[in-house]
Amino acid sequence: MADTPEELQKHLKAYTIVGAALLVFTVITVAVTYVDFGHTFANVGIGLGIATFKAGLVAYIFMHLNHERAMIYRILVFTFFFVAGMFLLFMLAQADPITRFR
Amino acid sequence: MDIPYTVTARPDTGLWNAKVGIWLFLASEVMLFGGLFSSYIFLRLGADYPWPMHELQVGFGFVNTLVLIASSVFVVYAWVALKMRNWRRFQFWMFLVIVSAGLFLVNKSFEYYNKLTHYHAELQDGTIIAGHLPKENSKEAKSIVFEASHVSVDSASGSHYFLKYLENKDDVRFVTEGGIEVDPSRKWFENLKRGLKLSAKADRLAAEGDIAAADRLSAAVEKDYKILGEVNGAGQVRLTLSKPGKFVVPRHKTLSWEETKMDFTRGLATSLEGMLVSASLKLAVDELDMREYLRRDEPREKVISESTLFGHFDENAEGQQLLKDFTDYHTPLVAEYEAAVAEWRLENPGEEFEEDTFMEWERIKLDKLHKILEEGHAASGDGYEQTAAAGAGAGHHGHPYVTVPFEDVRFFSNYGPRKNPYNAIYFTMTGLHGLHVLGGMFVLGYFLVFGRKLFLQNPEHMANRVEVGGLFWHFVDLVWIFLFPIFYLM
Amino acid sequence: MATATTANPHLADHSHDSDHGHHEDPFWRKYVFSTDHKMIGLQYGFTALFFLAFGFYLMLCMRWSIAYPGVQLPWYLRLFLVDRFVSDGVMNGSLYNMFGAMHGTIMVFLGIVPLGFAAFGNYVTPLQIGAIDMAFPRLNMASFWCFFIGGLMMLGSFFMPSGAAQVGWTNYSPLATTAQLDYPNVFWTGQTMWLSAMVFIITSSLLGAVNFIATIINLRAKGLTWMRLPFFVWAMMVTGFLLLLAFPPLEVAAIMQLMDRLAFSSFFVPEGLVVNGARFDVSGGGSPLLYQHLFWFLGHPEVYVLLLPAIAIVAEVIPANTRKPLWGYRSMVYGVLVLGFLSFIVGAHHMYMTGMGAWVSAFFQTTTVLISVPSVILLTCLLISLWGGSIRFTPPMLWATAFLPMFGIGGLTGLPLAFNLIDLHLHDTYYVIGHFHYVVAPGVIFGLFAGLYHWYPNWTGRMLNGFLAHLHFWPSLIAMNVLFAPMMVQGVAGFHRRWYDGGQSFPLTTDKVLFEANGFISNLFANGELITIRDLNILMTFGAMMLAVAQLPFIINFFGSLVFGKKITSDNPWGATTLEWATPTPPPHGNFTFEPVADKGPYEYSVPGADRDFTPQWIEPAEEGRPVEEPVKV
Incomplete structure (x- = not known):
């Protein structure tokens, strides 16, 4: 800086x-x-x-x-990967149920 | 002993400690709000009720967005001021940040207050009404009111919590079956419970053969718990009230009610005998929603005015006028809707009809209705105001009162988290965000008020602190940038 | 033995140390509100050991109830039970549920994580990276006190009118949402207190994780590059990231469940739920699946939070006692990174039975099988590290070697559970219990014992007694297997995990005959000559009691050796190479008497041409009359 x-x-x-x-x-x-x-x-x-x-x-x-610095990017990349994974998982959970629960 | 790299950066990583720390903390915050946002997605995709778009007042959220963005800019200004070693300018900008944060929270609390005092009831047939409680006696308008002459308490559980709902506690005395007057106090019931427990233990000891210990315990119980003589052992203890005790009980604390009897929930294990005063919900209605009613009414032969709701409009002119307004407006709408469905069926022969296809259509139409109702009130405002002045029936902002017995109400709540998962996630996310704003406000406020000393000693350290606090503040702003559209706009 | 760290007056007045050593901190500053990472580590350690003992006690009561349903608890178990729990001394169903839920919670969140990650991590990590303390000492203290408050709340919940939480350590909704709602004040019920306590414990973990990672990134000693870090430090870093990124979703779940219980929202409650015969009066529209996704997003990384510190300790103990370098250090480091990464995307394999769709199940099945690869890499490297070494069976090494097969059993029994189809049969049976207890009890706890025996001299300056250590180890090893191995048999037969009466009320399942016995063995069991799988309960309860007795030598040893233990003659009693042995014993506040500089890898044992069988990582400080040690070229 x-x-x-x-x-x-x-x-x-x-x-x-x-x-x-x-x-x-x-x-x-x-x-x-x-x-x-x-x-x-x-x-x-x-x-x-x-x-x-x-x-x-x-x-x-x-x-x-x-x-x-590179270290910060490294931390954030993983974080965003996991957040995106979580979004995807929760969407999938709604999109692909064996039985609809509602 | 000084920890290295608190002010200057470590050469190989290029970072000072707090910078690493705050980014790690923010990473975990990203996961925290990430979890909440994914819950939002999950709840929205799975919602079996129309998603309440534009239900919140956009104005509040819009102003708050502007305020937070401005405060974010102020924070970087403050940081630059410190970097240029200008304490006064730092103070100026940081002060503005704190003011913005305060403004945000004040704005938010108004919004919360509006939601929490606005009520919503879904009748058994699916009709939904919304409105406000009357200003006077608002507690009784949403509770069950019962005048009790006798109270039966489960002595073993020693439950005294029903006392919380006794309004005229100071006037009433309780009388036991033995004719002894007792204080309606928590202590009395707890003593009762403890005494019964000890005497049960004495019985058990006797049964086990430890006669000496059992006798010792019984003697102690007789000495210390004279109360036990006044009641008829374990089980239900029936107390008579010296004069009718007025109980105002929230519906969810009751198990059942009749004209002469009322039971509290199992945990309270208490029942009342006497006279039911009222068990109905009284609302000044400002919104009607017939979507759920229409959905359930599959053959669509019944008309809207047959909803149980209209049986409960006040019998005065205003109530009847509202009923007429509503029917007049809605009859052609229903016909239109039916025609649209028929057309859809023609176009998609053999396909199963899904109500959701027309959800949006109904919502728009009924929003218009809501407006018409409001205009109607404005137009006939004088009439409503007059009746309000006469105290006959109109209430909040001139909306007509409706009184619905609790048997007809399937679900009743304010616009708080209880109403539906949308409101729940709204309150949870904005509440947590609000806590973050409050936390940031404290930290930045601390820098503003107590930072001078460190600034004089080591201005670079102070600038670092503000940078870290600022990073947190920007994150809070960033979260709001997402919260605003997903809750207020779409 | 090397006298690596005798005080050196020329280096002691290093500029950082100018203001310490002259005044003694007052008692409360030194022992209670301490900011010294070693003291905080010890505080964590003692608290965690207490909770471990407490959780163990809960388990004993439960095991008694399973083996002898309806029979009064023996006096030594009733000793701690006041009348309010059991008036007649017999465990009933709800007490069993309460103990079951709290056993899980306490062991996982208040016992093993604090002992493995917080206690050992706090004590050892800064020493191993040559730092004078953690990066944020006061945050460290806050972390401990948050944890302590959370622990007190968990304990306190037993004494609420409702008793403690009762719906299992996973706290699944809607059971958890609707449990204990009958009580007049829902906030003061065990179920709600569990959630509030979890919020504190999670906050504590987050603060700890931030501190650990920042410390490892920024406070490494000069010359300690990433690939020179001891494996323990790497594991702590990965564990820190797991806590940092996996705990927030659980915090979300806890907050949302708190909302469900206190504000009557319906995040996890579907519409039309009937509780106790009455319609549950909420709006509905939520889903229990949401809770499970949030919970297991934490849940699986949490398993590795338990596991990694133990593996890391074993990875420190094995090279020091085989006198040869850790085999495959690099692959272990990469393995642990991959393990940490994968652990985030396997969570839903706990949820095959929830009605997740086939695609989601297939995905999680795949990742779950994948994650066994890095786990096997770690275990194999440790195993091969033994090969060709001149093994000294010191007390820590006993535990470390036993860890390998025990953890191996735990891991391999997990493989069948990874598959959707087999899991349908084994879900919620004792097979699952047996599997994860093999991982956590003889696995992780053995690793932690290895750590206790390994670093005890560094803390006290005394050795633990070897005889008592053997008396601790061998019975524990046998008892653990007697306790957990029969669970697999029961589980495959369909024994459900939540039968508080030991399966008495399900005779069709539990009366399957295992073998016919006569004479001595048949006298031991109630059914006489036909030994059924239910009779295994008695065997397992015997194992549990034996395990309890086996801990007595350890307790005697642990406290006795504080006073009577053999004093160590050198600061580096094991002849180890990592930096924690470069400090005086016990390490003072500020740790090092010289500025540590590393110039080689962490496990330089038996270097050819060196004058000793270990070559410490650090450069020996110059001392009068002794030349600076030349760095060894390999």
């Missing part, structure tokens, strides 16, 4: 821009949910896509994941 005042000033600018972008995308998220894209999965997918993009901005810029 560069700590010179000039670098930090540049960071500040980036933070302001990202913050503004996040606000704009929040408005967009709300707006698109009033538009019907034809299918529930499409509606949910688009909403989640925007949310993921916003979350990515926060993680990448605010949480400095754009220049972090």
